[in-house]
Amino acid sequence: MTSNAILQIVVYLAVLLGLAWPLGLYMARVYTDRPCGLDRLLGPVERFLYRLCGLDPEKEMDWKAYAASLMVFTGFSILLLYGQQRLQGVLPLNPDGMAAVPPDLALNTAVSFSTNTNWQAYAGESTMSYLTQMLGFTVHNFISAAAGMSVLVAFIRGLTGRETRNLGNFWKDLTRSVLYILLPLSVVFALLFVWQGVPQTFGGAVTATLLEPTPYESPVKDAAGAPVLDEAGKPKTEPATMIEQTIARGPVASQEAIKELGTNGGGFFNVNSAHPFENPTPLTNFLEMLAILLIPGGLCFTFGAMVRDKRQGMVLLAAMTFIFVVMLGVCVLSEQAGNPQLAGLFGLDQTASAQSGGNMEGKEVRFGITGSALFATVTTGASCGAVNAMHDSFTPLGGLVPMLLIQLGEVVYGGTGSGLYGMLIFAIVAVFVAGLMVGRTPEYLGKKIEPFEMKMASLVILVPPFLSLMGTAVGVVVPSAKAAIANTGAHGFSEILYAFSSMSNNNGSAFAGLSANAVFYNLAGALCMFLGRFWTAVPVLAIAGALASKKIVPQGAGTLPTHTPLFAGLLVCVVLVVGALTFFPALALGPIAEHLDMIGR
């Protein structure tokens, strides 16, 4: 690994952890109703919102009421976003005259943004109006992230509660997450992005005259717009000259900020953060990566503060950081090594100091190998899904890293809220495994782990892999699904496996190379995203309800300490073993087979 790469990674982690600590303590104050500074400014707004909606924020909910509120809220969110896309042609803020989104794509996109997935089967700049992008997607970026944070906070209350049914109030947690955490941070990041050159305008696309007219072959179409074929059955073309270019723009910066902070990932443009208007400079690249993991990292400190034992949060953070660094190392080294076949075929020196070095296919020169590999690891460790490089063009092992991070359940550091509650489920499994292995009492933070909690934890861990693998299995036999992949063999398999892993784990990034806007992917994907989000969140809340009703038992000689490096190691092993055992056969057919094919030729 080059010294430049090491420096970039060290600086990134230092800034991330340095900022996550105070943010985490601030978020703990927000969720425990203690003065946080911004409450003086935003308190009246918060109280006004409760009055407007007729809500009693002090009314406590048990886990079923909390789950029902989450589901009712999400159901309305999906319906609203679906309707907005279908009606965008007659709604305002549509300067480029975008037509209604087709039904299957609108359903996929509505579920995608309401589940914090942000899988995009469309090109934003040529499909969605400004109103859809702002009032639809950007708003859903806030509320879907806040919903995940609310479930986490309810789970923590379940761990800290003593013989109670109460987990807090969903509407209050949702409102405070948006108002005191996501909104202020988004304003700061959006202004930083504007400063760096990211557009924020209601003006429509602009047309630029090219300095050098470019000749090209234009397809001939009949009166109905269908391509005309020649005698050989190939599309007819005619010479043409391009003299103008349409440059899409819009309210990008505001969407960009929450896209990263809420680990949403849905880009304004089709190529997401690889687009120079979304991510124009190395500094914006750094800020975007920082924004993705800032809240998930900070929530570990929030957890430590809320359970009144900072060491518990630090252990989770240490386990996440260890897996993150190992995965990042594999990705950076694989990309820096490049493809040996290219060196053999063309004598191309991919490690020359005169260029970025390594495998630069599908990457932006302004980010280079490290900036791209780090972004890929960050965005898939979280449930973000934003990309600044095409993961499809990574080397097989470099591409395996983002895929595996998604398949591990996105617990490194994970999505806003969902990452930490996923890791806490692994922690519960870890204490249970320790109980089986060395006869320790299965307890976590003084709460006994019993069969019901283990059944629910098993569901949380098994639902996403089931959806990922079954979706892939169906995808490789359905003709319309196979027709959507750009490559054959192991790489084509990887494209389908990545797509279903991404949707089922609510990541949203695409491997690329897959024409995802097809009825099969739109409908199967919507199902996977919905079940992957809520058939895990509901069992998590069920565990929270069960734990809250229990006594906190004092630590005894048989209690496994969960604040030690030993437990962090056990947790890492549980996460990796569960992920490896579940997905190794599928990975062997995809990226591992491709890697062996590459080095064995």
Added chain:
Amino acid sequence: MFNDIVFLGLVLVAVAVTIALAGFFDRLRSV
């Protein structure tokens, strides 16, 4: 329009089934 009705109906069914799932989990706990 037909597709719209079908898809919106599916969303409502999915939400209702998930809420029912919570009820099932609650009963499972008391068993």
